[in-house]
Amino acid sequence: MKGISYSRYGGPEVLEYGEVRDPKVGPDQVLVKVRAAAVNPVDWKCREGYLDSLLDAVFPVVPGWDVSGVVVRPGASVTEFAAGDEVIGYVREDFLSRGTFAEYVAAPVRTLARKPRNLSFEEAAGLPLAGLTAYQVLVKALRVARGETVLVHAAAGGVGSLAVQIGVHLGARVIGTASERNHDFVRGLGGEPVAYGEGLAERVRALAPDGVDAVFDTIGGDTLKTSAHLLAPEGRLVSIADPEVVAHGGRYYFVRPDAEDLGKLSELAEQGVLSVNVQETFPLERAADAHRLNQEGRTRGKIVVTVDRDDAEEAS
Template structure:
Protein backbone atom coordinates (compact mmCIF):
# COMPACT_ATOMS: atom_id res chain seq x y z
CA UNK A 1 0.00 0.00 0.00
CA UNK A 2 0.99 3.63 -0.36
CA UNK A 3 1.74 5.36 2.94
CA UNK A 4 3.32 8.52 4.27
CA UNK A 5 6.18 7.21 6.39
CA UNK A 6 9.11 8.43 8.43
CA UNK A 7 12.44 6.63 8.66
CA UNK A 8 13.61 8.86 11.51
CA UNK A 9 12.07 11.42 13.84
CA UNK A 10 12.47 15.09 13.04
CA UNK A 11 10.85 18.02 11.25
CA UNK A 12 8.17 17.91 8.54
CA UNK A 13 10.85 17.12 5.95
CA UNK A 14 11.18 13.53 7.28
CA UNK A 15 7.70 12.66 5.94
CA UNK A 16 7.90 10.74 2.67
CA UNK A 17 5.59 8.71 0.45
CA UNK A 18 6.54 5.06 0.11
CA UNK A 19 5.19 1.61 -0.68
CA UNK A 20 4.95 -0.62 2.40
CA UNK A 21 3.30 -4.00 3.04
CA UNK A 22 -0.48 -3.86 3.46
CA UNK A 23 -1.36 -4.93 7.03
CA UNK A 24 -3.70 -7.87 7.73
CA UNK A 25 -6.54 -7.89 10.26
CA UNK A 26 -5.90 -10.20 13.19
CA UNK A 27 -8.40 -11.71 15.63
CA UNK A 28 -10.80 -9.07 16.95
CA UNK A 29 -9.62 -6.54 14.37
CA UNK A 30 -10.82 -4.97 11.15
CA UNK A 31 -8.89 -3.45 8.28
CA UNK A 32 -10.16 -0.09 7.06
CA UNK A 33 -9.60 1.17 3.54
CA UNK A 34 -9.02 4.84 4.26
CA UNK A 35 -10.76 7.70 2.50
CA UNK A 36 -9.62 10.45 4.88
CA UNK A 37 -7.21 10.76 7.80
CA UNK A 38 -7.53 13.34 10.55
CA UNK A 39 -4.54 15.41 11.64
CA UNK A 40 -4.03 16.31 15.30
CA UNK A 41 -1.38 18.23 17.27
CA UNK A 42 -0.28 14.85 18.62
CA UNK A 43 0.85 13.96 15.10
CA UNK A 44 3.65 16.52 14.81
CA UNK A 45 4.79 15.67 18.32
CA UNK A 46 4.76 12.02 17.31
CA UNK A 47 6.81 12.87 14.21
CA UNK A 48 9.40 14.61 16.37
CA UNK A 49 9.76 11.64 18.70
CA UNK A 50 7.84 12.99 21.69
CA UNK A 51 5.69 9.85 21.99
CA UNK A 52 8.69 7.61 22.60
CA UNK A 53 7.73 7.53 26.28
CA UNK A 54 4.55 5.67 25.31
CA UNK A 55 5.78 3.23 22.65
CA UNK A 56 8.94 2.27 20.75
CA UNK A 57 9.50 3.77 17.30
CA UNK A 58 10.03 1.02 14.75
CA UNK A 59 10.87 2.30 11.26
CA UNK A 60 9.37 2.63 8.73
CA UNK A 61 6.80 4.34 10.91
CA UNK A 62 3.34 5.50 9.79
CA UNK A 63 1.85 8.43 11.75
CA UNK A 64 -1.83 9.32 12.20
CA UNK A 65 -4.54 8.31 14.65
CA UNK A 66 -7.85 9.20 13.00
CA UNK A 67 -9.32 7.47 9.97
CA UNK A 68 -12.60 7.28 8.09
CA UNK A 69 -13.29 4.80 5.32
CA UNK A 70 -14.74 1.40 4.51
CA UNK A 71 -14.27 -1.90 6.32
CA UNK A 72 -12.14 -3.94 3.94
CA UNK A 73 -11.29 -7.05 5.96
CA UNK A 74 -12.74 -8.69 9.08
CA UNK A 75 -10.64 -10.61 11.57
CA UNK A 76 -11.66 -13.74 13.43
CA UNK A 77 -14.25 -13.23 16.16
CA UNK A 78 -15.48 -9.81 15.01
CA UNK A 79 -19.23 -9.29 15.17
CA UNK A 80 -21.40 -6.27 14.47
CA UNK A 81 -19.27 -5.02 11.57
CA UNK A 82 -19.20 -6.15 7.95
CA UNK A 83 -17.07 -5.61 4.88
CA UNK A 84 -18.33 -2.48 3.13
CA UNK A 85 -19.48 -0.66 6.29
CA UNK A 86 -18.65 3.06 6.34
CA UNK A 87 -16.72 3.57 9.60
CA UNK A 88 -14.43 5.87 11.53
CA UNK A 89 -11.88 5.09 14.22
CA UNK A 90 -8.77 6.27 16.09
CA UNK A 91 -7.10 3.08 14.71
CA UNK A 92 -4.56 1.03 16.66
CA UNK A 93 -1.85 3.67 16.36
CA UNK A 94 -2.14 4.48 20.06
CA UNK A 95 -1.11 0.89 20.79
CA UNK A 96 1.90 1.04 18.48
CA UNK A 97 0.33 -0.02 15.17
CA UNK A 98 0.80 1.80 11.91
CA UNK A 99 -1.28 4.93 11.68
CA UNK A 100 -3.80 6.43 9.28
CA UNK A 101 -1.53 8.29 6.83
CA UNK A 102 -1.92 5.32 4.50
CA UNK A 103 -4.32 3.50 2.20
CA UNK A 104 -5.19 0.93 4.90
CA UNK A 105 -5.09 0.78 8.71
CA UNK A 106 -5.88 -1.82 11.36
CA UNK A 107 -8.17 -1.16 14.32
CA UNK A 108 -9.55 -3.30 17.11
CA UNK A 109 -13.28 -3.69 16.50
CA UNK A 110 -14.17 -2.10 19.86
CA UNK A 111 -12.83 1.25 18.64
CA UNK A 112 -14.58 1.25 15.26
CA UNK A 113 -17.95 2.99 14.85
CA UNK A 114 -20.28 3.12 11.88
CA UNK A 115 -20.78 6.51 10.27
CA UNK A 116 -24.27 8.03 10.03
CA UNK A 117 -25.31 8.26 6.38
CA UNK A 118 -25.29 12.07 6.49
CA UNK A 119 -21.64 12.32 7.59
CA UNK A 120 -18.89 12.71 5.01
CA UNK A 121 -15.56 10.95 5.31
CA UNK A 122 -13.91 14.34 5.87
CA UNK A 123 -16.21 15.06 8.81
CA UNK A 124 -15.84 11.62 10.35
CA UNK A 125 -12.04 11.68 10.08
CA UNK A 126 -11.99 14.94 12.05
CA UNK A 127 -13.82 13.47 15.03
CA UNK A 128 -12.04 10.69 16.95
CA UNK A 129 -9.09 12.16 18.87
CA UNK A 130 -10.42 15.70 19.34
CA UNK A 131 -14.00 14.73 20.17
CA UNK A 132 -13.08 11.80 22.42
CA UNK A 133 -10.51 13.89 24.30
CA UNK A 134 -13.12 16.59 24.90
CA UNK A 135 -15.84 14.13 25.93
CA UNK A 136 -13.65 12.17 28.33
CA UNK A 137 -12.19 15.31 29.90
CA UNK A 138 -15.65 16.77 30.44
CA UNK A 139 -17.66 13.76 31.55
CA UNK A 140 -15.71 10.54 32.10
CA UNK A 141 -13.01 12.22 34.21
CA UNK A 142 -14.35 15.73 34.82
CA UNK A 143 -17.86 14.85 35.97
CA UNK A 144 -19.39 17.99 34.43
CA UNK A 145 -23.05 18.45 35.39
CA UNK A 146 -25.99 20.53 34.27
CA UNK A 147 -26.07 24.05 35.72
CA UNK A 148 -22.35 24.22 36.45
CA UNK A 149 -20.23 27.16 35.31
CA UNK A 150 -17.49 25.88 33.02
CA UNK A 151 -14.60 27.60 31.26
CA UNK A 152 -12.90 26.08 28.22
CA UNK A 153 -9.49 27.73 27.81
CA UNK A 154 -8.78 27.56 24.08
CA UNK A 155 -12.33 27.19 22.83
CA UNK A 156 -11.75 27.77 19.12
CA UNK A 157 -9.41 24.85 18.42
CA UNK A 158 -10.62 21.48 17.21
CA UNK A 159 -10.78 20.03 20.73
CA UNK A 160 -12.08 23.25 22.29
CA UNK A 161 -14.86 23.64 19.75
CA UNK A 162 -16.19 20.20 20.61
CA UNK A 163 -15.74 20.80 24.34
CA UNK A 164 -17.83 23.97 24.44
CA UNK A 165 -20.64 22.29 22.53
CA UNK A 166 -20.63 19.09 24.56
CA UNK A 167 -20.68 21.15 27.76
CA UNK A 168 -23.68 23.13 26.51
CA UNK A 169 -25.45 19.90 25.52
CA UNK A 170 -24.99 18.73 29.12
CA UNK A 171 -26.68 21.89 30.41
CA UNK A 172 -23.59 23.70 31.68
CA UNK A 173 -23.20 27.48 31.48
CA UNK A 174 -20.13 27.90 29.30
CA UNK A 175 -17.39 30.49 28.93
CA UNK A 176 -14.41 30.14 26.61
CA UNK A 177 -11.22 32.00 25.76
CA UNK A 178 -10.01 32.77 22.26
CA UNK A 179 -8.27 35.41 20.15
CA UNK A 180 -10.14 38.32 18.59
CA UNK A 181 -10.53 36.55 15.24
CA UNK A 182 -12.51 33.72 16.83
CA UNK A 183 -14.93 35.65 19.06
CA UNK A 184 -17.86 35.47 16.65
CA UNK A 185 -17.16 31.82 15.91
CA UNK A 186 -17.51 30.90 19.58
CA UNK A 187 -20.63 32.99 19.90
CA UNK A 188 -22.07 31.03 16.97
CA UNK A 189 -21.49 27.86 19.00
CA UNK A 190 -23.62 29.26 21.81
CA UNK A 191 -20.86 30.14 24.27
CA UNK A 192 -22.39 32.27 27.04
CA UNK A 193 -19.27 34.36 27.78
CA UNK A 194 -16.50 34.71 25.21
CA UNK A 195 -13.24 36.06 26.65
CA UNK A 196 -10.90 37.61 24.08
CA UNK A 197 -7.48 37.15 25.67
CA UNK A 198 -5.99 39.80 23.39
CA UNK A 199 -8.31 42.48 24.80
CA UNK A 200 -9.24 41.21 28.26
CA UNK A 201 -7.46 39.90 31.32
CA UNK A 202 -8.67 36.32 31.66
CA UNK A 203 -8.50 36.27 35.46
CA UNK A 204 -10.51 39.47 35.90
CA UNK A 205 -13.09 38.40 33.32
CA UNK A 206 -13.61 35.01 34.96
CA UNK A 207 -13.86 36.49 38.44
CA UNK A 208 -16.62 38.82 37.25
CA UNK A 209 -18.44 36.02 35.44
CA UNK A 210 -18.07 33.42 38.21
CA UNK A 211 -17.44 35.40 41.44
CA UNK A 212 -17.64 32.26 43.59
CA UNK A 213 -15.21 30.41 41.33
CA UNK A 214 -15.62 28.05 38.42
CA UNK A 215 -17.21 24.66 38.92
CA UNK A 216 -15.17 23.30 36.04
CA UNK A 217 -12.14 24.43 34.03
CA UNK A 218 -10.59 22.72 31.01
CA UNK A 219 -7.19 23.95 29.81
CA UNK A 220 -6.55 22.80 26.23
CA UNK A 221 -3.64 25.18 25.60
CA UNK A 222 -0.92 24.90 28.26
CA UNK A 223 0.09 26.09 31.70
CA UNK A 224 2.08 29.11 30.49
CA UNK A 225 -1.06 30.65 28.98
CA UNK A 226 -3.10 30.20 32.17
CA UNK A 227 -0.56 30.21 35.01
CA UNK A 228 -3.12 30.93 37.75
CA UNK A 229 -5.80 28.54 36.55
CA UNK A 230 -6.17 26.86 39.93
CA UNK A 231 -7.13 30.19 41.50
CA UNK A 232 -10.15 30.40 39.20
CA UNK A 233 -11.74 27.17 40.45
CA UNK A 234 -13.81 26.97 43.63
CA UNK A 235 -13.00 24.40 46.33
CA UNK A 236 -14.81 21.23 45.34
CA UNK A 237 -14.57 22.12 41.64
CA UNK A 238 -12.67 20.35 38.89
CA UNK A 239 -9.67 21.54 36.88
CA UNK A 240 -8.86 19.36 33.85
CA UNK A 241 -5.70 19.88 31.82
CA UNK A 242 -5.27 18.23 28.44
CA UNK A 243 -1.54 17.33 28.33
CA UNK A 244 0.33 19.05 25.51
CA UNK A 245 3.75 17.37 26.02
CA UNK A 246 5.33 20.80 25.52
CA UNK A 247 3.70 23.11 28.10
CA UNK A 248 2.42 21.09 31.05
CA UNK A 249 4.57 22.39 33.88
CA UNK A 250 5.19 20.24 36.96
CA UNK A 251 2.28 17.80 36.93
CA UNK A 252 3.08 16.30 40.32
CA UNK A 253 3.26 19.75 41.93
CA UNK A 254 0.00 20.75 40.24
CA UNK A 255 -1.74 17.72 41.70
CA UNK A 256 -0.48 18.57 45.21
CA UNK A 257 -1.59 22.20 44.85
CA UNK A 258 -5.04 21.09 43.70
CA UNK A 259 -5.42 18.73 46.63
CA UNK A 260 -4.43 21.49 49.06
CA UNK A 261 -7.19 23.71 47.71
CA UNK A 262 -9.75 20.93 47.54
CA UNK A 263 -9.91 21.00 43.75
CA UNK A 264 -10.15 17.80 41.70
CA UNK A 265 -7.01 18.20 39.55
CA UNK A 266 -7.05 15.99 36.46
CA UNK A 267 -4.62 15.52 33.57
CA UNK A 268 -6.74 13.80 30.93
CA UNK A 269 -5.28 11.94 27.97
CA UNK A 270 -7.60 10.26 25.48
CA UNK A 271 -8.35 6.57 25.99
CA UNK A 272 -9.47 4.76 22.85
CA UNK A 273 -10.06 1.25 24.20
CA UNK A 274 -13.74 0.42 23.81
CA UNK A 275 -14.51 3.90 22.48
CA UNK A 276 -16.91 2.85 19.71
CA UNK A 277 -20.13 3.57 21.68
CA UNK A 278 -18.96 7.09 22.56
CA UNK A 279 -17.88 7.72 18.97
CA UNK A 280 -21.30 6.60 17.75
CA UNK A 281 -23.03 8.92 20.23
CA UNK A 282 -20.90 11.88 19.15
CA UNK A 283 -21.48 11.17 15.47
CA UNK A 284 -25.23 11.08 16.05
CA UNK A 285 -25.11 14.49 17.75
CA UNK A 286 -23.36 15.83 14.66
CA UNK A 287 -25.78 14.10 12.28
CA UNK A 288 -28.74 15.60 14.16
CA UNK A 289 -27.23 19.08 14.00
CA UNK A 290 -26.94 19.34 17.78
CA UNK A 291 -23.15 19.64 17.50
CA UNK A 292 -21.58 21.60 14.66
CA UNK A 293 -18.41 20.42 13.00
CA UNK A 294 -15.48 22.84 13.20
CA UNK A 295 -14.25 24.38 9.94
CA UNK A 296 -12.48 21.65 7.99
CA UNK A 297 -9.28 22.24 6.01
CA UNK A 298 -8.77 19.38 3.55
CA UNK A 299 -5.42 18.65 1.89
CA UNK A 300 -4.16 15.73 -0.19
CA UNK A 301 -2.01 13.20 1.66
CA UNK A 302 1.00 14.35 -0.39
CA UNK A 303 0.84 17.77 1.33
CA UNK A 304 0.95 16.46 4.89
CA UNK A 305 4.28 18.18 5.61
CA UNK A 306 2.64 21.55 4.92
CA UNK A 307 -0.25 20.63 7.21
CA UNK A 308 2.17 19.74 10.00
CA UNK A 309 3.85 23.13 9.64
CA UNK A 310 0.46 24.81 9.98
CA UNK A 311 -0.73 22.94 13.05
CA UNK A 312 2.65 23.23 14.75
CA UNK A 313 2.10 26.99 15.05
CA UNK A 314 -0.58 26.24 17.66
CA UNK A 315 -2.98 28.73 16.09
CA UNK A 316 -5.91 28.40 13.74
CA UNK A 317 -9.55 27.47 13.95
CA UNK A 318 -10.95 24.07 13.10
CA UNK A 319 -9.54 20.73 12.02
CA UNK A 320 -7.16 19.55 9.32
CA UNK A 321 -7.95 16.46 7.25
CA UNK A 322 -5.95 14.53 4.65
CA UNK A 323 -7.67 13.12 1.56
CA UNK A 324 -6.23 9.66 0.98
CA UNK A 325 -8.61 8.18 -1.62
CA UNK A 326 -11.97 8.68 -3.32
CA UNK A 327 -14.28 5.96 -1.99
Protein backbone atom coordinates in the same frame (compact mmCIF):
# COMPACT_ATOMS: atom_id res chain seq x y z
CA MET B 1 -0.22 0.75 -1.12
CA LYS B 2 0.53 4.47 -0.94
CA GLY B 3 1.02 6.22 2.34
CA ILE B 4 3.04 8.60 4.47
CA SER B 5 5.83 7.34 6.70
CA TYR B 6 8.90 8.47 8.61
CA SER B 7 12.00 6.44 9.44
CA ARG B 8 13.42 8.73 12.11
CA TYR B 9 12.21 11.41 14.46
CA GLY B 10 12.31 14.99 13.21
CA GLY B 11 10.43 17.87 11.64
CA PRO B 12 7.84 17.69 8.86
CA GLU B 13 10.63 17.08 6.36
CA VAL B 14 11.04 13.49 7.61
CA LEU B 15 7.56 12.61 6.27
CA GLU B 16 7.81 10.75 2.97
CA TYR B 17 5.05 9.88 0.51
CA GLY B 18 5.39 6.55 -1.28
CA GLU B 19 4.89 2.83 -0.91
CA VAL B 20 4.25 1.54 2.60
CA ARG B 21 3.67 -2.03 3.72
CA ASP B 22 0.20 -3.49 3.29
CA PRO B 23 -1.56 -4.08 6.63
CA LYS B 24 -2.20 -7.56 7.95
CA VAL B 25 -5.71 -8.00 9.35
CA GLY B 26 -5.77 -9.81 12.69
CA PRO B 27 -8.82 -11.59 14.12
CA ASP B 28 -9.91 -8.53 16.14
CA GLN B 29 -9.14 -5.99 13.44
CA VAL B 30 -11.02 -4.43 10.54
CA LEU B 31 -9.45 -3.51 7.21
CA VAL B 32 -10.62 0.02 6.43
CA LYS B 33 -10.20 1.84 3.14
CA VAL B 34 -9.20 5.32 4.31
CA ARG B 35 -11.13 8.24 2.91
CA ALA B 36 -9.83 10.91 5.30
CA ALA B 37 -7.54 11.21 8.32
CA ALA B 38 -7.40 14.21 10.65
CA VAL B 39 -4.20 15.81 11.91
CA ASN B 40 -3.81 16.28 15.67
CA PRO B 41 -1.07 17.92 17.75
CA VAL B 42 -0.13 14.48 19.07
CA ASP B 43 0.82 13.47 15.52
CA TRP B 44 3.68 15.95 15.25
CA LYS B 45 4.65 15.38 18.88
CA CYS B 46 5.03 11.67 18.09
CA ARG B 47 6.93 12.48 14.90
CA GLU B 48 9.39 14.65 16.82
CA GLY B 49 9.94 12.00 19.49
CA TYR B 50 8.23 13.71 22.42
CA LEU B 51 6.28 10.53 23.25
CA ASP B 52 9.26 8.19 22.94
CA SER B 53 9.20 7.49 26.69
CA LEU B 54 5.59 6.29 26.40
CA LEU B 55 5.32 4.60 23.00
CA ASP B 56 7.80 2.41 21.17
CA ALA B 57 8.31 3.47 17.57
CA VAL B 58 8.62 0.60 15.08
CA PHE B 59 10.15 2.34 12.07
CA PRO B 60 9.09 3.14 9.47
CA VAL B 61 6.11 4.72 11.20
CA VAL B 62 2.88 5.55 9.38
CA PRO B 63 1.47 8.48 11.39
CA GLY B 64 -2.13 9.30 12.22
CA TRP B 65 -4.71 8.08 14.74
CA ASP B 66 -7.95 9.57 13.34
CA VAL B 67 -9.74 7.97 10.39
CA SER B 68 -12.97 7.84 8.45
CA GLY B 69 -13.48 5.30 5.73
CA VAL B 70 -15.20 2.18 4.47
CA VAL B 71 -14.85 -1.37 5.77
CA VAL B 72 -13.20 -3.67 3.23
CA ARG B 73 -12.97 -6.79 5.35
CA PRO B 74 -13.60 -7.57 9.02
CA GLY B 75 -11.26 -9.89 10.90
CA ALA B 76 -12.23 -13.46 11.68
CA SER B 77 -13.71 -12.67 15.12
CA VAL B 78 -15.37 -9.36 14.24
CA THR B 79 -19.17 -9.32 14.15
CA GLU B 80 -19.77 -5.60 14.65
CA PHE B 81 -19.02 -4.53 11.07
CA ALA B 82 -19.39 -5.83 7.53
CA ALA B 83 -17.83 -4.94 4.20
CA GLY B 84 -19.21 -1.63 2.95
CA ASP B 85 -19.93 -0.13 6.37
CA GLU B 86 -18.82 3.47 6.78
CA VAL B 87 -16.81 3.91 9.98
CA ILE B 88 -14.79 6.34 12.04
CA GLY B 89 -11.99 5.47 14.41
CA TYR B 90 -9.43 6.62 16.94
CA VAL B 91 -6.93 4.00 15.83
CA ARG B 92 -4.37 4.17 18.62
CA GLU B 93 -2.29 1.22 19.65
CA ASP B 94 0.38 1.03 22.36
CA PHE B 95 3.17 1.59 19.86
CA LEU B 96 3.79 3.74 16.79
CA SER B 97 3.87 2.01 13.43
CA ARG B 98 0.52 1.33 11.75
CA GLY B 99 -1.21 4.69 11.41
CA THR B 100 -4.02 6.10 9.32
CA PHE B 101 -2.12 8.25 6.80
CA ALA B 102 -2.32 5.56 4.14
CA GLU B 103 -4.79 4.09 1.67
CA TYR B 104 -5.70 1.31 4.10
CA VAL B 105 -5.44 0.69 7.83
CA ALA B 106 -6.06 -2.43 9.91
CA ALA B 107 -7.98 -0.94 12.84
CA PRO B 108 -8.68 -2.81 16.10
CA VAL B 109 -12.44 -3.19 16.37
CA ARG B 110 -12.33 -1.58 19.84
CA THR B 111 -11.30 1.71 18.14
CA LEU B 112 -14.19 1.96 15.66
CA ALA B 113 -17.78 3.17 15.47
CA ARG B 114 -20.21 3.83 12.68
CA LYS B 115 -19.70 7.08 10.80
CA PRO B 116 -22.35 9.78 11.34
CA ARG B 117 -24.51 9.70 8.23
CA ASN B 118 -24.87 13.48 8.09
CA LEU B 119 -21.14 14.25 8.13
CA SER B 120 -18.82 14.14 5.14
CA PHE B 121 -15.82 11.81 5.37
CA GLU B 122 -13.64 14.87 5.93
CA GLU B 123 -15.80 16.16 8.80
CA ALA B 124 -16.15 12.69 10.29
CA ALA B 125 -12.37 12.20 10.34
CA GLY B 126 -12.09 15.16 12.70
CA LEU B 127 -14.45 13.71 15.28
CA PRO B 128 -12.76 10.68 16.94
CA LEU B 129 -9.69 11.87 18.87
CA ALA B 130 -10.88 15.42 19.54
CA GLY B 131 -14.43 14.33 20.27
CA LEU B 132 -13.41 11.51 22.58
CA THR B 133 -11.05 13.84 24.43
CA ALA B 134 -13.77 16.43 24.94
CA TYR B 135 -16.40 13.85 25.90
CA GLN B 136 -14.24 11.84 28.30
CA VAL B 137 -12.86 14.92 30.07
CA LEU B 138 -16.24 16.63 30.49
CA VAL B 139 -18.33 13.55 31.28
CA LYS B 140 -15.93 11.16 32.99
CA ALA B 141 -13.18 13.31 34.50
CA LEU B 142 -14.87 16.64 35.30
CA ARG B 143 -18.37 15.14 35.65
CA VAL B 144 -19.99 18.33 34.43
CA ALA B 145 -23.59 18.73 35.56
CA ARG B 146 -26.47 20.83 34.30
CA GLY B 147 -26.33 24.41 35.54
CA GLU B 148 -22.58 24.44 36.19
CA THR B 149 -20.15 26.91 34.66
CA VAL B 150 -17.25 25.44 32.69
CA LEU B 151 -14.17 27.24 31.37
CA VAL B 152 -12.79 25.68 28.17
CA HIS B 153 -9.44 26.86 26.87
CA ALA B 154 -8.68 27.13 23.14
CA ALA B 155 -12.41 26.95 22.51
CA ALA B 156 -12.05 27.39 18.74
CA GLY B 157 -9.57 24.52 18.33
CA GLY B 158 -10.27 20.91 17.46
CA VAL B 159 -10.83 19.68 21.01
CA GLY B 160 -12.12 22.97 22.39
CA SER B 161 -14.80 23.51 19.75
CA LEU B 162 -16.25 20.06 20.43
CA ALA B 163 -15.94 20.57 24.20
CA VAL B 164 -18.01 23.75 23.96
CA GLN B 165 -20.77 21.91 22.10
CA ILE B 166 -20.75 18.93 24.46
CA GLY B 167 -20.74 21.20 27.50
CA VAL B 168 -23.76 23.10 26.19
CA HIS B 169 -25.49 19.80 25.46
CA LEU B 170 -24.89 18.75 29.07
CA GLY B 171 -26.71 21.87 30.20
CA ALA B 172 -23.65 23.78 31.38
CA ARG B 173 -22.77 27.41 30.85
CA VAL B 174 -19.55 27.38 28.81
CA ILE B 175 -16.98 30.17 28.82
CA GLY B 176 -14.35 29.69 26.13
CA THR B 177 -11.00 31.37 25.61
CA ALA B 178 -10.20 32.25 22.01
CA SER B 179 -8.53 34.91 19.91
CA GLU B 180 -10.88 37.75 19.06
CA ARG B 181 -11.12 36.70 15.41
CA ASN B 182 -12.75 33.45 16.63
CA HIS B 183 -15.24 34.96 19.08
CA ASP B 184 -18.18 34.80 16.70
CA PHE B 185 -17.29 31.19 15.94
CA VAL B 186 -17.34 30.31 19.67
CA ARG B 187 -20.65 32.13 20.11
CA GLY B 188 -22.05 30.09 17.24
CA LEU B 189 -21.17 26.94 19.17
CA GLY B 190 -23.09 28.17 22.20
CA GLY B 191 -20.16 29.43 24.24
CA GLU B 192 -19.31 32.81 25.79
CA PRO B 193 -15.92 33.88 24.39
CA VAL B 194 -13.18 35.67 26.30
CA ALA B 195 -9.88 36.82 24.87
CA TYR B 196 -6.52 35.26 25.65
CA GLY B 197 -3.65 37.19 27.13
CA GLU B 198 -3.08 39.68 29.90
CA GLY B 199 -6.18 40.28 31.96
CA LEU B 200 -7.69 36.86 31.26
CA ALA B 201 -8.42 36.22 34.93
CA GLU B 202 -10.26 39.53 35.29
CA ARG B 203 -12.33 38.87 32.16
CA VAL B 204 -13.37 35.44 33.39
CA ARG B 205 -14.20 36.76 36.86
CA ALA B 206 -16.39 39.44 35.28
CA LEU B 207 -18.49 36.64 33.79
CA ALA B 208 -18.25 34.30 36.79
CA PRO B 209 -17.63 36.37 39.95
CA ASP B 210 -17.95 33.33 42.23
CA GLY B 211 -15.56 31.25 40.16
CA VAL B 212 -16.12 28.45 37.67
CA ASP B 213 -17.13 24.94 38.61
CA ALA B 214 -14.77 23.23 36.18
CA VAL B 215 -11.83 24.08 33.95
CA PHE B 216 -10.83 22.12 30.84
CA ASP B 217 -7.21 23.10 30.16
CA THR B 218 -5.79 22.40 26.70
CA ILE B 219 -2.82 24.78 26.90
CA GLY B 220 -0.88 24.31 30.14
CA GLY B 221 1.82 26.57 31.55
CA ASP B 222 0.72 30.01 32.73
CA THR B 223 -2.81 29.38 31.49
CA LEU B 224 -3.03 26.38 33.79
CA LYS B 225 -1.76 28.39 36.76
CA THR B 226 -4.28 31.15 36.10
CA SER B 227 -7.08 28.60 35.77
CA ALA B 228 -6.40 27.12 39.18
CA HIS B 229 -7.18 30.50 40.76
CA LEU B 230 -10.46 30.85 38.87
CA LEU B 231 -12.11 27.82 40.44
CA ALA B 232 -15.07 28.10 42.76
CA PRO B 233 -14.83 26.22 46.08
CA GLU B 234 -14.86 22.49 45.25
CA GLY B 235 -14.16 23.34 41.60
CA ARG B 236 -12.46 20.75 39.39
CA LEU B 237 -9.49 21.16 37.08
CA VAL B 238 -8.37 18.80 34.29
CA SER B 239 -5.55 19.31 31.79
CA ILE B 240 -4.70 17.37 28.65
CA ALA B 241 -1.63 19.52 28.04
CA ASP B 242 0.36 19.77 31.27
CA PRO B 243 1.02 17.07 33.90
CA GLU B 244 1.80 19.89 36.37
CA VAL B 245 -1.95 20.14 36.83
CA VAL B 246 -1.57 17.61 39.65
CA ALA B 247 0.40 20.17 41.65
CA HIS B 248 -2.61 22.47 41.42
CA GLY B 249 -5.01 19.87 42.75
CA GLY B 250 -6.22 18.78 39.34
CA ARG B 251 -5.98 15.75 37.10
CA TYR B 252 -3.98 15.02 33.97
CA TYR B 253 -5.96 13.15 31.31
CA PHE B 254 -4.92 11.20 28.21
CA VAL B 255 -7.76 10.13 25.92
CA ARG B 256 -8.31 6.42 25.29
CA PRO B 257 -10.03 4.58 22.44
CA ASP B 258 -13.57 3.61 23.43
CA ALA B 259 -16.02 2.25 20.88
CA GLU B 260 -19.05 2.98 23.09
CA ASP B 261 -18.05 6.61 23.67
CA LEU B 262 -17.29 7.03 19.97
CA GLY B 263 -20.71 5.62 19.11
CA LYS B 264 -22.33 8.21 21.39
CA LEU B 265 -20.43 10.98 19.61
CA SER B 266 -21.65 9.66 16.28
CA GLU B 267 -25.22 9.73 17.58
CA LEU B 268 -24.82 13.31 18.83
CA ALA B 269 -23.52 14.35 15.41
CA GLU B 270 -26.51 12.74 13.70
CA GLN B 271 -28.83 14.53 16.13
CA GLY B 272 -27.29 17.86 15.14
CA VAL B 273 -25.75 18.40 18.57
CA LEU B 274 -22.16 18.23 17.27
CA SER B 275 -20.61 19.71 14.16
CA VAL B 276 -16.99 19.50 13.03
CA ASN B 277 -15.39 22.54 11.46
CA VAL B 278 -12.74 21.61 8.88
CA GLN B 279 -10.39 24.53 8.35
CA GLU B 280 -8.44 23.03 5.47
CA THR B 281 -7.88 19.75 3.66
CA PHE B 282 -4.70 18.43 2.06
CA PRO B 283 -4.17 15.48 -0.27
CA LEU B 284 -2.24 12.58 1.23
CA GLU B 285 0.97 13.46 -0.59
CA ARG B 286 0.93 16.89 1.13
CA ALA B 287 0.64 15.52 4.67
CA ALA B 288 3.84 17.36 5.65
CA ASP B 289 2.12 20.68 4.88
CA ALA B 290 -0.85 19.60 7.01
CA HIS B 291 1.54 18.85 9.88
CA ARG B 292 3.18 22.27 9.50
CA LEU B 293 -0.13 24.09 9.62
CA ASN B 294 -1.30 22.14 12.66
CA GLN B 295 1.97 22.78 14.44
CA GLU B 296 1.45 26.54 14.13
CA GLY B 297 -1.30 26.12 16.73
CA ARG B 298 -3.81 28.59 15.29
CA THR B 299 -6.27 26.12 13.79
CA ARG B 300 -10.00 26.76 13.91
CA GLY B 301 -11.47 23.27 14.15
CA LYS B 302 -9.63 20.55 12.25
CA ILE B 303 -7.06 20.00 9.51
CA VAL B 304 -7.74 16.91 7.44
CA VAL B 305 -5.76 14.78 4.99
CA THR B 306 -7.76 13.12 2.22
CA VAL B 307 -6.95 9.95 0.31
CA ASP B 308 -7.64 9.99 -3.40
CA ARG B 309 -10.60 7.71 -3.98
CA ASP B 310 -9.44 6.52 -7.39
CA ASP B 311 -6.03 5.55 -6.05
CA ALA B 312 -7.59 3.62 -3.20
CA GLU B 313 -9.95 1.82 -5.61
CA GLU B 314 -7.05 0.80 -7.83
CA ALA B 315 -5.06 -0.44 -4.83
CA SER B 316 -7.92 -2.70 -3.80
